[in-house]
Structures are given as structure tokens and as C-alpha cells.
Amino acid sequence: MKKNYLEISQVGIEFATEGEPFRALQNVNLAIAKGEFISLIGHSGCGKSTVLNIVAGLYEATEGGVILEGREVDEPGPDRAVVFQNHALLPWLTVYQNVELAVKCVFKKSKSKTEIRDWVEHNLSLVHMDHALHKLPAELSGGMKQRVGIARCLAMQPKMLLMDEPFGALDALTRAHLQDSLMEIQQQLGNTVIMITHDVDEAVLLSDRIVMMTNGPAASIGEVLRIDLPRPRDRVILADDSAFNNYRQQVLRFLYEKQKNPATKKIQAA
Amino acid sequence: MKAISAISKATQGSELLTVSNLCLLINKTLKTLTLPAVGILVFLLLWQLMANNIITSLGQFPGPSQVWEQSKTLVVEHQRERKKEAAFYERQEKRNAKKLEKNPDATVKIRAYTGKATFVDQIATSLLTVAFGFMIATLVAVPLGIICGLSESAYRCVNPIIQTFKPVSPLAWLPLVTMVVSALYVTNDPIFEKAFLTSAFTVALCCLWPTVVNTIVGVASIDRDLINVSRVLQLGTATHIRKIVIPSAIPMIFTGLRLSLATGWMVLIAAEMLAQNPGLGKFIWDEFQNGSSNSLGRIMAAVLVIGVIGFILDSLMLTLQKRVSWDKQAILR
Numbered sequence: 001m002k003k004n005y006l007e008i009s010q011v012g013i014e015f016a017t018e019g020e021p022f023r024a025l026q027n028v029n030l031a032i033a034k035g036e037f038i039s040l041i042g043h044s045g046c047g048k049s050t051v052l053n054i055v056a057g058l059y060e061a062t063e064g065g066v067i068l069e070g071r072e073v074d075e076p077g078p079d080r081a082v083v084f085q086n087h088a089l090l091p092w093l094t095v096y097q098n099v100e101l102a103v104k105c106v107f108k109k110s111k112s113k114t115e116i117r118d119w120v121e122h123n124l125s126l127v128h129m130d131h132a133l134h135k136l137p138a139e140l141s142g143g144m145k146q147r148v149g150i151a152r153c154l155a156m157q158p159k160m161l162l163m164d165e166p167f168g169a170l171d172a173l174t175r176a177h178l179q180d181s182l183m184e185i186q187q188q189l190g191n192t193v194i195m196i197t198h199d200v201d202e203a204v205l206l207s208d209r210i211v212m213m214t215n216g217p218a219a220s221i222g223e224v225l226r227i228d229l230p231r232p233r234d235r236v237i238l239a240d241d242s243a244f245n246n247y248r249q250q251v252l253r254f255l256y257e258k259q260k261n262p263a264t265k266k267i268q269a270a
Numbered sequence: 271m272k273a274i275s276a277i278s279k280a281t282q283g284s285e286l287l288t289v290s291n292l293c294l295l296i297n298k299t300l301k302t303l304t305l306p307a308v309g310i311l312v313f314l315l316l317w318q319l320m321a322n323n324i325i326t327s328l329g330q331f332p333g334p335s336q337v338w339e340q341s342k343t344l345v346v347e348h349q350r351e352r353k354k355e356a357a358f359y360e361r362q363e364k365r366n367a368k369k370l371e372k373n374p375d376a377t378v379k380i381r382a383y384t385g386k387a388t389f390v391d392q393i394a395t396s397l398l399t400v401a402f403g404f405m406i407a408t409l410v411a412v413p414l415g416i417i418c419g420l421s422e423s424a425y426r427c428v429n430p431i432i433q434t435f436k437p438v439s440p441l442a443w444l445p446l447v448t449m450v451v452s453a454l455y456v457t458n459d460p461i462f463e464k465a466f467l468t469s470a471f472t473v474a475l476c477c478l479w480p481t482v483v484n485t486i487v488g489v490a491s492i493d494r495d496l497i498n499v500s501r502v503l504q505l506g507t508a509t510h511i512r513k514i515v516i517p518s519a520i521p522m523i524f525t526g527l528r529l530s531l532a533t534g535w536m537v538l539i540a541a542e543m544l545a546q547n548p549g550l551g552k553f554i555w556d557e558f559q560n561g562s563s564n565s566l567g568r569i570m571a572a573v574l575v576i577g578v579i580g581f582i583l584d585s586l587m588l589t590l591q592k593r594v595s596w597d598k599q600a601i602l603r
Binding site for chain 1: 493495496498499501502503504505513514517518596597
């Protein structure tokens with residue numbers, strides 16, 4: 001496996017504010033192999049989303065840079081598809097049209113009309129949403145909307161799939177369903193994924209590596225934990241697995257002992 | 271036995287259903303018809319009572335019954351005028367036919383009827399004028415609003431101008447527009463009358479602003495995520511505007527358009543009154559100058575018609591908005 005499919009090197013970013021510029025990230029270095037599933041975990045406000053947005057090209061790093069397959073990332077593009085936390089479906093388009101819009105942007109020249117239709121339907125069936133092709137997002141539940149959001153990204157056949165807390169707004173059962181779907185799809189397609197999460201179980205269950213971030217300002221990568229659990233993984237079996245629980249504990253220890261939540265720190269100080 | 275009981279149950283069920291349906295229906299009619307009717311009745315009563323106590327130099331202030339009488343007269347006058355017009359053309363045709371019988375080479379002419387414009391004619395003129403003015407305003411305001419909503423710099427350039435012209439009364443514009451139209455619109459074969467253009471442009475100048483302002487707000491407040499989707503997909507500017515910006519700003523654009531149309535309708539009546547341009551405003555002014563004992567009743571009839579037309583125009587826009595808007599859950603009123 002080629003190690004440096006995506007390379008984040010020496011990335012730092014400063015945001016302009018009223019007074020002093022705010023330094024959100026500093027010295028972020030990470031190399032990701034093709035087909036790897038990476039989770040970014042850390043407390044709120046530690047700059048996880050900022051890292052993701054820099055990879056997506058939505059933010060521009062103040063220093064350092066991102067290289068994807070030998071090309072520098074300098075603008076957003078369909079080769080780095082983003083799954084947003086709140087699905088970000090266009091509410092005036094149906095499920096089918098939402099995915100079609102993305103497919104047409106990417107494959108306008110290379111696919112015929114029928115191929116485009118088949119490809120849209122194929123991707124919606126991957127996320128088990130082929131029963132609601134002509135519904136509007138407002139008629140769907142939160143979990144279904146997120147499935148469509150994922151289908152839209154998969155349909156673009158991106159080099160990188162960037163997921164910004166994709167299951168954060170969902171209830172626990174729906175989240176578990178979607179995690180299973182995502183693992184199944186990942187098994188099939190072997191996408192390279194960066195996912196932001198707050199959920200330790202989710203991170204351990206889905207990832208090949210978990211990247212743990214220190215608290216901001218000037219946040220950076222604290223530790224990287226490799227998860228050597230065989231796939232396919234089953235949440236019920238893993239619940240009793242000592243290796244799984246060991247990984248879980250390591251992440252928890254990082255989050256709650258080494259990097260105490262900045263909010264609780266403030267409370268103690270007061 | 272089982273079957274019988276099932277049937278009786280079913281019939282009972284349906285009876286219950288109809289009874290509860292009836293209750294619902296009564297409730298609904300009470301809300302949608304009866305209550306507004308009560309409101310209108312009380313208003314008419316108060317109006318009549320007040321009218322009885324107001325004596326003007328043109329006689330008693332008209333109550334609902336006098337206004338009703340005058341409204342009927344207005345319609346009768348319109349019909350009489352139409353008959354006269356038809357008769358006028360018939361006479362001409364007969365005369366021409368006779369002329370041609372005598373001499374097949376004779377040149378015949380049809381002269382246009384030049385009778386007085388009736389109340390109904392004036393309504394038609396006003397509607398046409400407001401439609402034209404509103405259309406011009408929309409064609410300018412929506413694109414301008416989209417540009418200013420998308421570009422902060424464009425907004426900063428245009429904003430002082432919008433804020434300065436927004437509060438200007440139509441009456442201030444009117445002399446300028448009149449002179450400019452007279453100066454610039456010189457053709458031997460005019461498609462539009464000058465008075466029509468003057469009124470329409472005055473309407474356009476005044477009903478531009480609500481649409482511009484609301485479109486800017488609508489476009490500037492598009493969900494960040496949707497903009498990011500567009501950036502990730504690398505949509506071109508035209509596609510971005512067509513697929514993301516316009517659908518997302520449609521509710522605000524329509525809010526603006528409805529305000530604009532209401533403003534335009536109000537402005538038009540004032541402009542017609544002041545400039546003596548044909549339309550309902552001129553009708554009111556003429557009646558006022560006429561000063562007969564019926565004038566106030568006729569003016570009141572015009573006032574009511576203006577109100578009802580304004581109401582209908584807004585309802586039309588609302589229907590259109592409901593049809594165009596993607597958000598079927600939104601409560602529009």
C-alpha cells in the first residue's frame with residue numbers, strides 16, 4: 001500500500017479577528033494511504049473541522065500544504081467530496097436530483113444520459129435509498145437525509161471522502177445502522193476516508209487509524225492510534241472483545257486524562 | 271352472525287365519521303366564512319352610522335347604500351358607452367358600404383371612437399399600467415439584488431444609492447419622469463402613450479426597492495453548507511445562480527415582489543391623480559372636480575374597487591409564490 005496518498009505537511013492556519021489573529025492549527029502532519037479510513041477525534045473547538053476544510057480546499061492554510069496524489073490542493077473540487085454534518089441537500093431538489101446534480105458535474109462528458117441515470121440509482125441503492133428517489137429532503141428522516149448525502153459523495157467517485165461528523169445529529173440506533181452501512185460500502189469500494197467524530201466507539205469501530213488532536217488554540221495532532229481489528233467488524237461481538245476495549249480505553253485516556261476538556265478546565269480555574 | 275355485526279359496525283363507523291365530518295365542516299365554514307362576514311357587517315353598520323352624521327358641501331357623506339347605487343350607475347354608464355361606441359362603428363360601416371355601392375373606387379375611412387373613458391376603462395388602464403411598471407421594476411430589481419447579494423463589494427457600492435432613493439415619494443419623481451419621457455420618447459408612431467409611460471416608470475421607480483432589498487437579503491443569507499456544496503462541485507457562476515442561489519432566495523424574492531406590487535398599486539393611483547394620466551386616479555380627481563352630489567359616492571366606489579384590486583393582486587402573488595416555493599411546509603400569508 002502506498003503510504004503517501006494524501007499528505008498533510010506542516011499545516012497551520014490563522015483566522016483574522018478584531019484583535020490578534022487567532023491561531024487555530026499549528027504543525028499538523030499526517031500521511032494517509034490509499035483506501036485508509038482515518039478518524040479525527042478531539043474536544044469541541046480543537047480544529048478538527050478546520051483540518052477537514054483545509055483538505056477539502058474550503059479553507060486555505062496559512063502555512064504548510066496538502067498534497068493529494070502528487071498534486072497540491074489549492075481549491076475545493078469534486079475529487080474531495082464532503083459529507084456535511086447537516087446533510088446539506090438542496091431542499092428544492094428530490095433525492096434523485098440531488099445526486100444527479102453531483103453526477104452531472106463530474107461525469108457530464110464521460111457518461112451518457114442512461115449511464116448517468118443508472119449510476120445515480122446505483123449509488124442510491126448502495127445506501128438503501130432507492131425506494132425514495134422522488135421524495136424531497138423535507139419528507140425524509142434525518143438518517144435518510146444523511147444516507148442521500150453520502151450517496152451524493154460516493155457517486156462523485158472522489159479520491160477522498162471527507163466526513164464532518166456525519167452521524168452527529170442522529171439518534172443512537174440510526175447512527176449504528178448508518179455506521180454498519182458505511183462499513184459495508186467501505187468494504188466494497190475501498191474509499192480513502194477522513195471522518196470527524198466525537199464518538200469514541202464509532203472511531204474505534206470504523207477506523208484503521210484514529211488521529212487524536214490536542215486542544216486549541218494552536219491545536220495539533222497529539223497521538224495516532226492504529227486499530228488492528230480484523231474486518232468485517234461486528235459491533236455486537238466487538239463489545240466483548242478485549243482488544244476493542246483496550247483501544248477504546250486508550251482513546252478515552254487521551255481525551256479525558258491527557259487532554260482535559262477545555263471547558264472543564266475553566267470551571268476548575270473559576 | 272359475524273358478518274351482520276361487522277356490517278352494523280361498519281355502518282356505525284361511517285355514521286360517526288359523517289357526523290364528525292359535519293362538525294368539522296361547520297367549524298371550518300364558521301372560521302373561513304362566518305367570521306369575516308361578521309366583520310364586514312359590523313363595518314358597514316358603523317360606516318352607515320358615521321355617514322349619516324357627516325354633512326359636506328357636496329351633501330351627505332355616502333353610506334354603503336348610496337355607494338352601491340353609484341356603483342350600479344357606473345356599470346350602466348359603461349354599458350351605455352359601449353353601446354354608443356358599437357352604434358358609432360355600425361353607422362360608419364353602413365355609410366362606407368353605401369359609398370362603395372355608388373363608387374367602388376371610393377376611399378373609405380373608419381374613424382376611431384373618441385368617447386369618454388368609463389370607470390371600467392379606467393380600471394383596465396390602471397391594471398395595464400401597474401403591470402407594465404411592475405414588470406420593468408422586477409426585471410431590474412431581481413438581477414440587481416442577486417448581484418449585490420453575491421458580491422459584498424457590489425453591495426457596498428449600491429447600498430447608499432438604494433438607501434437614498436428608497437424613501438422618495440412618487441410625487442417627487444413624477445415631474446422629472448414626465449419631462450424625461452417627453453424629451454426622450456419622440457416617435458411619429460408611438461406604441462405607448464406618453465402618459466402611460468410616465469405612470470409606468472413612476473411606478474417602476476417606486477416599486478423597485480422592496481424587491482431589491484429583499485432579494486439581497488435572500489441571496490446573502492444562503493446556507494453556508496449549500497455554498498460549500500456548490501464549491502466542492504465546482505459549479506460555474508451561471509449554474510450556481512440557477513441551481514443554488516435563485517431557489518434558495520425565492521421565498522425572500524417573493525416577499526419583496528409582493529411588497530413591490532402593493533407599493534406600485536398605491537403609487538399608481540397617486541401618480542394618475544397628480545399627472546392627470548388616464549386611470550383610476552384620474553377618475554377620482556375628475557369626480558372631485560366635478561363636484562356633483564353623486565361625486566362622493568362615486569369616489570367611494572372607486573376607493574373600494576382600488577382596495578379590492580389590491581387585495582386580488584396580492585392574492586395572485588401569494589398563489590404564485592406557493593406554486594413556485596419549494597418549501598411546502600412554510601406558512602405563507
